[in-house]
Amino acid sequence: MTSPVDYRLEGEIGVISVDHPPVNALSQAVRQGLLDAITAAQTDASKALVILCEGRTFIAGADITEFGKGPMTPYLPDVLDTIEASVKPVIAALHGTALGGGFETALAAHYRCAVESAKVGLPEVKLGLIPGAGGTQRVPRLAGAAAALDLITSGAPIDAAKALQLGLIDKIVDGDLHDAAIAWAEELVADGAPVRRSSELTVPDVEPDLFDQYRAQLSKRARGQIAPQHIVTCIEAAVNSPFAEGRAIERELFIECMQSPQSIAMRHLFFAEREAAKVAGLPKDTPLRAIDSIGIIGGGTMGGGIAMSFANAGIPVTMIEISDAALDRGLSIIDKNYAGSVKRGKLTEDAAANCRALIKGATDYAALADVDLVIEAVFEDPDLKKTVFGQLDEVCKPGAILATNTSYQDVDQIALATRRPEDVIGMHFFSPAHIMKLLEIVRGEKTADDVLATVLRLAKKIRKVPVVSGVCYGFIGNRMLRPYGKQSQLLLLEGATPEQIDNAMQDWGMAMGPLRVFDLAGLDVGYKARQALSDAMKGDPQTYRVPDLLVEMGRLGQKSGAGFYTYDDKRQPIPDPAVAEIIERAAGEFGIERRELSDEEIVDRLISALVDEGRKILDEGIAQRSGDIDVVYVYGYGFPVSRGGPMHYADSSG
Ligand code: T1G
Numbered sequence: 001m002t003s004p005v006d007y008r009l010e011g012e013i014g015v016i017s018v019d020h021p022p023v024n025a026l027s028q029a030v031r032q033g034l035l036d037a038i039t040a041a042q043t044d045a046s047k048a049l050v051i052l053c054e055g056r057t058f059i060a061g062a063d064i065t066e067f068g069k070g071p072m073t074p075y076l077p078d079v080l081d082t083i084e085a086s087v088k089p090v091i092a093a094l095h096g097t098a099l100g101g102g103f104e105t106a107l108a109a110h111y112r113c114a115v116e117s118a119k120v121g122l123p124e125v126k127l128g129l130i131p132g133a134g135g136t137q138r139v140p141r142l143a144g145a146a147a148a149l150d151l152i153t154s155g156a157p158i159d160a161a162k163a164l165q166l167g168l169i170d171k172i173v174d175g176d177l178h179d180a181a182i183a184w185a186e187e188l189v190a191d192g193a194p195v196r197r198s199s200e201l202t203v204p205d206v207e208p209d210l211f212d213q214y215r216a217q218l219s220k221r222a223r224g225q226i227a228p229q230h231i232v233t234c235i236e237a238a239v240n241s242p243f244a245e246g247r248a249i250e251r252e253l254f255i256e257c258m259q260s261p262q263s264i265a266m267r268h269l270f271f272a273e274r275e276a277a278k279v280a281g282l283p284k285d286t287p288l289r290a291i292d293s294i295g296i297i298g299g300g301t302m303g304g305g306i307a308m309s310f311a312n313a314g315i316p317v318t319m320i321e322i323s324d325a326a327l328d329r330g331l332s333i334i335d336k337n338y339a340g341s342v343k344r345g346k347l348t349e350d351a352a353a354n355c356r357a358l359i360k361g362a363t364d365y366a367a368l369a370d371v372d373l374v375i376e377a378v379f380e381d382p383d384l385k386k387t388v389f390g391q392l393d394e395v396c397k398p399g400a401i402l403a404t405n406t407s408y409q410d411v412d413q414i415a416l417a418t419r420r421p422e423d424v425i426g427m428h429f430f431s432p433a434h435i436m437k438l439l440e441i442v443r444g445e446k447t448a449d450d451v452l453a454t455v456l457r458l459a460k461k462i463r464k465v466p467v468v469s470g471v472c473y474g475f476i477g478n479r480m481l482r483p484y485g486k487q488s489q490l491l492l493l494e495g496a497t498p499e500q501i502d503n504a505m506q507d508w509g510m511a512m513g514p515l516r517v518f519d520l521a522g523l524d525v526g527y528k529a530r531q532a533l534s535d536a537m538k539g540d541p542q543t544y545r546v547p548d549l550l551v552e553m554g555r556l557g558q559k560s561g562a563g564f565y566t567y568d569d570k571r572q573p574i575p576d577p578a579v580a581e582i583i584e585r586a587a588g589e590f591g592i593e594r595r596e597l598s599d600e601e602i603v604d605r606l607i608s609a610l611v612d613e614g615r616k617i618l619d620e621g622i623a624q625r626s627g628d629i630d631v632v633y634v635y636g637y638g639f640p641v642s643r644g645g646p647m648h649y650a651d652s653s654g
Helices: 029-040 076-084 100-108 121-129 135-143 147-152 160-166 175-190 211-223 226-240 241-257 261-276 301-311 325-344 349-356 381-394 411-415 449-461 477-494 498-508 515-520 521-531 544-551 577-589 599-617 626-636 648-652
Strands: 005-010 013-018 048-053 088-092 097-099 113-115 117-122 171-173 294-297 317-318 359-362 375-376 402-403 424-429 438-442 466-467 566-567 573-575
Touching: 005 029, 005 211, 005 261, 005 466, 013 029, 013 573, 029 076, 048 521, 076 175, 088 573, 097 100, 097 301, 100 261, 100 301, 113 160, 117 160, 121 147, 121 226, 121 261, 135 226, 135 241, 147 211, 147 226, 160 171, 171 175, 175 301, 211 226, 211 261, 211 477, 226 261, 241 261, 241 294, 261 466, 261 626, 261 648, 294 301, 301 317, 301 325, 301 424, 301 573, 317 325, 325 349, 325 359, 349 648, 375 381, 381 402, 402 449, 411 424, 424 449, 438 449, 438 626, 466 626, 466 648, 477 498, 477 515, 477 544, 477 577, 477 599, 477 626, 498 573, 498 599, 515 521, 515 566, 521 544, 573 577, 599 626, 599 648, 626 648
Parallel strands: 013 048, 048 088, 088 113, 097 117, 113 171, 294 317, 294 375, 317 359, 375 402, 402 424, 438 466
Antiparallel strands: 005 013, 424 438, 566 573
């Protein structure tokens, strides 16, 4: 089998070229090829060496598919030591995303150049890992400890300009990277440029309490995660110890992380997210419909957030409301959101203005005659939705995709309100829609393959994480939320308090406990939905007695300043004795003997409720695979990434 690494002389420059699609990951063959090339180059006629990659990107990291398959030599740190020990100058030429072991390869070179669009980063922490090939030792030596802490504990990539400013790369080149890198290498040779080994540098002095401050920050920002804390330890070692010692500490902690349940869970999610975008039986080359403009029906919180998601991806939006006043309200929500993004530094003024300019308003459906896709985001009233779809069927051009943002309703029934059910699909966004990454794509019985394929591709374009669901009440996430919510109500009646339940789940890793979630969403939402259900559909009255009493008292949750908790002006939840009394009274109505409950029982019963429903969803074929359910719950419902999702957690903890 030919090596994915080619080595040849171009004049007096040895060119090492990696060609290992899709992202030039450092598989065993790539590592062996790099080692063989750099070894051969030490004794040939080359005066300097260039390492570059074919395809879309410089090496994007270690080959994650090899993880867990046991050690395979040559080990990356040894390959990188050989590169750095080269007696001839080695130049790394970067494009695309030089990440993880890829960037560590570049750091082991003596010089680094990049095209302006290149990004570099060490995202290992997002996989529950730490850089394992010298990254925690070389970055502080080149850019200082503080920059190293930010770069490596965030895992976020930085652009070439920032990397240049930090001293992580030496030059931004124009034009063809291959030619520019060779030309620069020839210049370096002509100037007699020496080999420059970052491992021989020392880290500039740091503030004495820098590391302890950082550890304190991380214990909040990355609650319960071990990799971020280990990164701090490694960078501290880079400051206080010689390279070899620091590297040994890095290696030891890397192996610990690699074997940790947290990293196994986060690597599971990395692949689960990518698998979720693949649909069994849907050919990869399914033709896609062009989506150059969209319409949105409804300018409420959801409609506005959805409009921003598309405008932020450069797609023009026409938002329809029923009156000028409603439209102005909707557009002002969008203006406020953009102003907030600018204030938080997420967007520059210009970028926000350009996105905002792509959103137009109208009160007449005729404005949607030429759009390629319409997303309905009106109230959760099935009849209203059917009326809207009947109108869209009349107005929209043939081939336009008609999507509903419904959280629960039957997409097949909505599709029957049109003469084009094959063009109808569900696109369930999560509030706030311009921030939450999850997009549940609901495939109706008659949804055409090209409609599904088009929306899947569109999800990636608007930077959402898509998961395909079949049609059922609540699809995947909201369907699982129901037994979870019911169980929380039973726990309350049996003796737990709202704060005990929420604190137990938050300590376990959930972003927010169930009762706070229901207060945030609004207790009236569930109350209204229940009014449309038969007693049989409502289920055990014990599971909704307390929220019904709260709503009937006007305690709708955060929106009314009180629900399961009362809320101060900063929307902080405050336990309310009046609620405890309501719970005790309700328990008495059902003759329930209240008792002490442990946090373990609370967590076990709530997580089991999620997992049991997830298993039914799988058995019914509503979700394609258990990883899809994990992606839904991590990206849409605040399930801790370090536990891999409810189904992975259940499987891995037996
Ligand atoms: N290993 C193996 N396969 C990978 C891969 C990797 N590192 N990265 C991506 N792929 C596959 C992916 O599964 C998909 O496959 C295809 O490439 C396109 O990916 C020693 C130990 C590079 C920014 O964490 O962030 O180095 O589904 O759909 O949206 O210290 O992939 O097509 O069959 O994501 O354009 C560190 C992970 C590893 C980078 C491209 N590196 N990758 O995004 O495409 S640990 C990472 C990404 C490490 C060292 C440590 C992204 C991307 P398929 P994609 P994309």
